[in-house]
Amino acid sequence: MTAFPAASAGLAPRPPLLNSSPRLEKLKASARKPGEASFFYWDAHFKNDSVKVLPGEYFVHDEDMLITTTLGSCIAACLWDRERRIGGMNHFMLPDGAGDSGRYGSYAMELLINEMMKRGASRMTMEAKVFGGGAVISGMTSLNVGERNTQFVIQYLQTERIPIVSKDVMDIYPRKVCYLPASGKAMVKRLAPTNTDALVAIDRAAAQKAVPTTTGGGSVDLF
Template identity: 50%
Template sequence: MNAAAVPAQSSDAATLLAAPSRHFYFDTTFRRRAVKILPGEFHVSTDDTLLVTVLGSCVAACIRDRVRGVGGMNHFMLPARKDAGVLSASMRYGTYAMEMLINQLYRAGARREQLEIKVFGGAAVLPGMSTIDVGERNSRFVLDYLREEGFPVAAQDLGDVHPRKVYFSPASGDIMVRRLRASALPEDLAREASYARQLDNTASRQAIGGGLQLF
């Protein structure tokens, strides 16, 4: 397993949004080594480690160099702010999460012209968010970001009201998505709701023009 190193960040927002996952386990369904990606995390692999995440309103991008077999997954959410546009203060959080994953893939040997990108999540499952459809905003953001950056989307499964469990094998490119009942995932959805509150608290402390350094 080869996880790309991440430079130290001074911003609390950057730390919240771009932590490499360390949640390794043995997946009994597929009988192989796996790593679980939690909200605000990403992982890059150059071997056959399975990347796994559970998504409610969050979005995951599964990105793979289809020639070299290096690939990675992130798991991110935008703060529940109402400003719009890919370069707005709110959208910069998602932009940072995407840039971190893509740049770490490049460092691991991936080539831009060989990237295959598939995106998942963005369901309407978070309680107490009825006035702001977080899942829809996350879904719209990731598609807008990829279009603005000139990356084609090979596949997508976004929106609806069902949480998803995503299994991604960077080595082969295989992805399996299971739609789940929200009642079956109280711990995962509680973790996502807590993450959303942390994002909003962090966003409220950030000046509109500062906080995150994009590259």
């Protein structure tokens, strides 16, 4: 296992008291598309501009600001065009459902891929890193939400011929994901399966919509 890098590793140094930047201010002032993440902030640990992707949202960028999310049974697909150096992340709760919503896998993947292609990316040079799908709620394994989400995204990417170059999925751990879209680098921290009330609430909401099928934390990995 590896540790989080030093706060300034690979990132440009900034004054310690600065909590914003021209890039953040520009992003905050820009109009957002439906489903596009809008929670922008200054990450004090990494000393970098950041955006948090909430359930049902996505974000695409061509600079190495941080794209972050926290996952229970949900999935985050991180796509990267290795030639154009454009990347993005989504966060979906269920494989499928009624209506056009980024909370459902098929639509979430379409939103992410389409936005990357609008910015010049090509399906032919995309690759993926996949995270999440944890069974974080004890006693709810019969619904298999995390497993179903994981199976969906793997099958979807296989169908689209987008190779999965790394993944950290399933098991019992919630995860925090930090992604750098221009370089395609991802950092994943497995969280202790305690004190995750917000994630459990999200997972319970997803489980309530799911149709059952018939059939210690704290480590950090670089992907």
